[in-house]
Amino acid sequence: MDNSKSRGFGETMLAVAWSFIGLRRRSDFERDVGALRPGYVIVGALIAASCFVGLLLAAVRMATS
Structure with a gap:
C-alpha cells in the first residue's frame, strides 16, 4: 500500500x-477502501x-431513575 494515500x-x-x-456515500467508501x-x-x-453502548446505558439509567 502506498503510504501517501493512506488516511490518518x-x-x-x-x-x-x-x-x-449509515450516511456514507458509495463513492467515498470506494475511495477509502x-x-x-x-x-x-x-x-x-x-x-x-x-x-x-455508553449512551444507551446512560439513557436507560435516566429513564429508570
Whole structure:
C-alpha cells in the first residue's frame, strides 16, 4: 500500500463515524477502501461502539431513575 494515500487516524474516525450511522456515500467508501488502515478502522469501530453502548446505558439509567 502506498503510504501517501493512506488516511490518518482522524480521517479514519470520520469515515467510521459516517459509516456507523449509515450516511456514507458509495463513492467515498470506494475511495477509502484502499486508503484506510485496518488497525485504525478496528480501533475506531471499537471506540464508536463503546460510545454507543455508553449512551444507551446512560439513557436507560435516566429513564429508570
